[in-house]
Amino acid sequence: EPEVTQTPSHQVTQMGQEVILRCVPISNHLYFYWYRQILGQKVEFLVSFYNNEISEKSEIFDDQFSVERPDGSNFTLKIRSTKLEDSAMYFCASAPVGSYSGNTIYFGEGSWLTVV
Amino acid sequence: TQLLEQSPQFLSIQEGENLTVYCNSSSVFSSLQWYRQEPGEGPVLLVTVVTGGEVKKLKRLTFQFGDARKDSSLHITAAQPGDTGLYLCAGAEGGDGNNRKLIWGLGTSLAVNP
Numbered sequence: 001e002p003e004v005t006q007t008p009s010h011q012v013t014q015m016g017q018e019v020i021l022r023c024v025p026i027s028n029h030l031y032f033y034w035y036r037q038i039l040g041q042k043v044e045f046l047v048s049f050y051n052n053e054i055s056e057k058s059e060i061f062d063d064q065f066s067v068e069r070p071d072g073s074n075f076t077l078k079i080r081s082t083k084l085e086d087s088a089m090y091f092c093a094s095a096p097v098g099s100y101s102g103n104t105i106y107f108g109e110g111s112w113l114t115v116v
Numbered sequence: 117t118q119l120l121e122q123s124p125q126f127l128s129i130q131e132g133e134n135l136t137v138y139c140n141s142s143s144v145f146s147s148l149q150w151y152r153q154e155p156g157e158g159p160v161l162l163v164t165v166v167t168g169g170e171v172k173k174l175k176r177l178t179f180q181f182g183d184a185r186k187d188s189s190l191h192i193t194a195a196q197p198g199d200t201g202l203y204l205c206a207g208a209e210g211g212d213g214n215n216r217k218l219i220w221g222l223g224t225s226l227a228v229n230p
Binding site: 006041044056108109110 | 204219
């Protein structure tokens, strides 16, 4: 069964460093997302991406964050200068396009980011 | 801001018992998804419900979407230790489904004891 894959599974970085989290969405999907989950808290929406541009972003997704689809298969999340509070599990997700509201979002296994 | 509240937050039961967990909101969602999440892993989709009043069954799991599409329940019959995990509900904002921003609950942590 097709799945969303993410790398790395775990990354430890120093505060202030840049981090790039990578995702390979399901191949025929056209909507891509990043969510994050701080330990013990709810999953939070960060950004959605469609047709090579951001379609919606949350308050969390400030100027330190950016997303890119550099080629036909990868979808990346970059954090320019990491802060301690960026420590979280980051989930990539993808969905097929369509107007049917039952379209499901499929999640990857997550990338656990620890900022020290 | 739309919120989803899940209850109970924690549930510990014996193998063979039945249980129901709830997902409630004051807002209407275009659809609602139930996920199960293991520690350190991503959410794994169980079901998507779309129509008010819809009932879906997945083996011993029964999911219901409220008539007003504001709430949902998950009922597990004859729970087994393998059902242990965190059950999350997530509601989709937006009517056309093309921009599927999900609003999440905090989850119900279920422990089924042998």
